[in-house]
Amino acid sequence: MSTAVQHLCACGSGLAPARCCDRNSAQEQPDNSSDPILTFEARRAADTLRAGNREEAERLSIAVLERAPLEPTALATLAEIRLDAGIRPAAKALLERLAEVEPGNLWPVNKLGMLALGQGDLEAAERHARQAVRLAPTNAQAHNLMGMAMTQAHRPVVGAYHCQRALDLADLRIPLVLSNLATCLKEQGRIDEARALYREADQLEPGNRRTLLAWAQMEEADRQLGAATALLDRLDRIGGASPASTLTRAAILGRQKRNDEAVALLDAQTRPLRPVERLERGRLLDKAGRYDEAWAEFCAGKARLVELSGRSYLRAEAHALADQLKAFFIRERLALLPRAGVRDDVAQPIFILGFPRSGTTLLEQTLTASPGIAAGDELPLIQEVAALAPRLLDSPWDYPGALAELWLGDRLEGLDTLRDHYLQRVRQLGVLREGAGLFTDKMPLNEMHLGLVALIFPQAPLLHLIRHPLDIMVSAMSNVFTHGGFCGHALESAAEHLVLSHDLVVHYRAEMDLNYQAVRYEDLVDDQEATVRGVFDFVGVPFDPSVLSFERNTRYARTASYAQVSEKLYDRSRYRYQHYLRHLGPVLPILMPLIERLGYTVDPRPN
Template sequence: MPTTPDAPPSGAPDAAALERRLRAAPDDLAATQELAGRLFQAGRAADAEPHARNAVRLAPEDARCHTLMALVLADTHRPQAAEFHYRRALALAPPDAATVANLAWSLTRQGRLEEARRTYRRAAALHPSIALTWHGWAQTEDAARDLPAAQRLVDRARRLDPGHRGADTFAAALLARQGAGQPALAVLHASAARHGGTDPDALLETGRILDRLGRHDEAFAAFAAGKALLRQAGRRYGEEEAVDLIARLATFFVAPRLRLMPRPATPAAGPQPVFIVGAPRSGTTLVEQILSSHPAIAAGDELPSLGAVVRALPQTLGSPLGYPEALSELWMGDQRDGLERLRDAYLRHARKLVPAKPGHTLFTDKMPFNETHLGLIALMFPSAPVVHVLRHPLDVVLSMMGTNLTHGFHCANDVETAARHVLRVFDLVEHYRREMPLRYLPLRYEDLVREPEPAVRRLLGFLGLGFDRRCLRFEENRRHARTPSHAQVAEKLYSRSIDRHRAYRTHLKPAIPILEPVILGLGYSL
């Protein structure tokens, strides 16, 4: 949990004023740093990044420049690069507790938990009164599966800063996972009373705890209230944009057009991707945890690499068109190597994030809804395995309602919008399967849970790997899954998540007619 730059003093220039100042004097270091910090504090890390980068260019031996760059990189899921800049900042100035704690958090995000622990101890010794240090350390102990230690540390964070809502919510989640559901609810209720109200994450955690206690109507009311707050904060489904993109993908990726496409002429070297696709909360994290128990497979988690390729694609191919239409440049004689360049850009990006080791021949990429881009995946990696994890669509929508998600154009903040987006993506996958060859394996979550060994044998065989019994003992895999499902995949297989929707059928009623074609098409029952 990284700390952030100090809040600007009263009367400090706003972002617009700083931008005007930089237009007049582009090399103004103080204004560049101030603008980067201001944008970052406003939750606009992507907008802050160009200014943070320019600050490093202007003053490569200035510790604050490296700290700003590290914060931006950490916030945009690039912990390895963030680590570099935190270390540069610490080498250029006397160590401060916040930067040391932020370095520790970047190590946690890379799964280097023992290093993170040592670094948090150093941060706490430098300044023992920073609540965020203890909260981040608690999350590291959670990742290491030491829940009592995590509880002690987060409770210290709460004592240091009684106003830290996130620490209250995390403390409640830890209590619930240790079987103390009622005390967990008491923590959340006390937090809401202390703050004069609640927040989305606390409401969603309340709903998850109530769900475990079998209080389903109360649980869904908490889910719905949390999602309402997210919508009020502007997190509404970008339906127009989603519909437009999916329609354009379906129009572009058709067999006659695809027959004109070149194919990568040379194979890429090094570990190759396995795309684990599916809706959020469909079981993709479980599949990745199983696969990464095999000695030939490294876990990539939710890699942003395909998204980065999509965003840069028009520029990479020198096209005036957007994605996917910019792929028509591949029909030009001077762009016949375009797919190799796109593929290699993906691999360069991914390999900066994946902790591959000697012996790894494959790595996983499980970004939710990556199946939206199956056409591009198949063009860049014609032989890449695609594992499509399927789960009863009503269970998927219910689980999405209980989790704070941004995937799928913010579709998960309402039952109906989640259902509509799941349907749209399912239809698009069926379109891809009709129009182009795919190395595609549908894998039902329910089959994996009920009969794990046959499902795992089938999965490994699809990847061309021999069966390894460690994949059946995935809960012994000590890697930290950096997703909302990290706690579940640290447990042995359980069936309590199958058909959860039955207890919520009244609340999910608006989704049923929307999802009926998918439910029946996948062989599930209504």
């Protein structure tokens, strides 16, 4: 190759930068993709690769692309070589160029989707997967990609549809697709169906580590700890423990109250622990009463998370949105706005509002123990409606300003459009249940959009979970969540966003007439029956004493609280902050006004 190594493109393609990632800066160079001689050479490179001579195929394809950087056959050949070699930046750059040159070609789109999945870029994976299905609606591989993308994005109803389509189109029982379908069914709470599919996938391909791990994680979540342990034992015999299987085993030991064994298992790892493992280790130390050590692990896990993700609190964006919402949602302006009508032909939402780790899962588990209330879990639909409002209302302004269109005569029913979009998506997500006239939406921090919620569902019950802010901080530090613009990645930003969200609720309640009720976490623990009766009275559903045994609700709770809500009600998380008070000093100035406003105190004495 004539080009010096130091002058090659940084992506690793083997091409000069001007013929690769910097190609746009060299547009003055003609493209010779239609040159018949280069076309012949490109085909020769492809044939050479199929014959197994990778080195010669690489040389030939690079020679073609140096003269014709958009020659599709050479792009495909070199991309395949770089994919096989694991040089992902080069493969991605070449595949993207090929997809531009041949927009109807499924192969580069599918490969780009798989690359994105491997790198955890779910947004890009979904974009490529949707394009693949558009290009090839009867192609099993395209539907499989979409199924995988939706599975990883925790959108189980859509994922299950595309997994099933892949199976039907292939007319084969493909173990990997069966396993993905099982995961989607698991996340819908269809545990028995999921278990049968995991078993089938395992029988077709015994010892597939991905299937066994997913199956074990489901059994752990379903409280079948013996079955989960047996599956993990099989994994160990096949090829040793992996980070994910070790974490699952530690979680099982923790649920069995074998905290010291779980900590020892994590400590035995010779590699640096990942953020989720450090946080799990911290939670285990907390259960063992080793609070200072636990806090050190929480802080180390969060710091490592920021380091690996490169993400921190989106402070400017969060405060800008809050300012815009406060400016728009004022009583004088709201008096000019219509309200959406209430539909009586479909189940209606109950909004469970609250900061992450405030007790929303506990309340949802209690409510959905009633047959009249279906579990929606964390529905990202209010944020979706807010994002789509400018388009749905045909407004040139962003949300919330787009709601000004509702003052126009031909937009008076615009809120009905937003309401119907929300309800349609609820149906598509498989939330509705036979015999249930209500469903829950407990997306954390929906209270930031309380004004929009009240406009499109003016009669919907709004249940706001209130918990001691310092307890929320301890729980936030011990778990990973990305809600609130990644505020939970650090203690101070979690406190700041908690205050921001509560201030918005105060604003909404002052400016709007809301069907609102605050529910204190501590009241749920201290006086469960009276508090739950009050909640059921508020939402208009008859109280059944059996809902007090919420731990018998066998639905799969798809949040970090899944283990807690499978146990009987306990009070060890109430005023847990007292064990960590000296570590919470940095956020006391931020939180004290809120603590006092909510009627709490800071008591240094442990219970």
